[in-house]
Amino acid sequence: MAQLEKIQCPSCGAPLEWDGRYGQSVTCSYCGSVFLPAASAADDVWLMTDPVARARYEFNNTLDKLEHDIRFEVLRGGKWSAQDRTYLEEIARLEKAGLVRRLASFWAISPHPPVYRALADGEFHIGGQKLPFRKGQEIVWACPMTRDRFDLPLPVLIADFQGARVQKLCGEMVNAMQGRMS
Numbered sequence: 689m690a691q692l693e694k695i696q697c698p699s700c701g702a703p704l705e706w707d708g709r710y711g712q713s714v715t716c717s718y719c720g721s722v723f724l725p726a727a728s729a730a731d732d733v734w735l736m737t738d739p740v741a742r743a744r745y746e747f748n749n750t751l752d753k754l755e756h757d758i759r760f761e762v763l764r765g766g767k768w769s770a771q772d773r774t775y776l777e778e779i780a781r782l783e784k785a786g787l788v789r790r791l792a793s794f795w796a797i798s799p800h801p802p803v804y805r806a807l808a809d810g811e812f813h814i815g816g817q818k819l820p821f822r823k824g825q826e827i828v829w830a831c832p833m834t835r836d837r838f839d840l841p842l843p844v845l846i847a848d849f850q851g852a853r854v855q856k857l858c859g860e861m862v863n864a865m866q867g868r869m870s
């Protein structure tokens with residue numbers, strides 16, 4: 689069953705229990721006002737998911753499974769971190785500036801974030817750090833599993849998937865290529 693979360697009534701400030709489901713109204717038992725809990729970026733379970741990936745699960749009637757996986761495997765029962773949200777702001781900034789382009793493919797691992805390609809050399813700014821990228825490289829939000837696999841300090845993977853120029857990482861790149869879906 690869904691875990692009850694504590695929220696505040698927006699009208700009277702009374703503490704209420706909420707089952708965590710968006711799109712269903714909540715009635716305050718103190719003042720009687722009815723409201724719809726709004727998803728903030730921090731607890732929107734679909735924040736990182738490519739819409740096409742989500743639609744596939746929906747089509748296969750397995751959206752519940754994906755949602756459960758994101759809540760308990762990816763988020764481990766928590767929320768998106770400030771760094772995760774900074775990643776999204778940064779990728780949006782770069783896209784607006786014409787430095788990256790969203791590809792028609794997404795990462796194979798849940799929550800299936802969209803993959804971007806750098807259209808020019810640039811820098812990814814996250815958590816006060818600057819990560820340089822080169823034209824042609826791919827950028828993707830890195831889930832905890834990807835972070836562990838590539839030993840990444842930040843939730844962003846910038847990699848060259850187009851060749852085996854970096855010999856040392858060749859095997860990892862082959863794995864990563866298999867980890868991508870179009």
Ligand SMILES: [Zn+2]
Nearest residue numbers: 697700716719
């Ligand atoms: Zn109230």
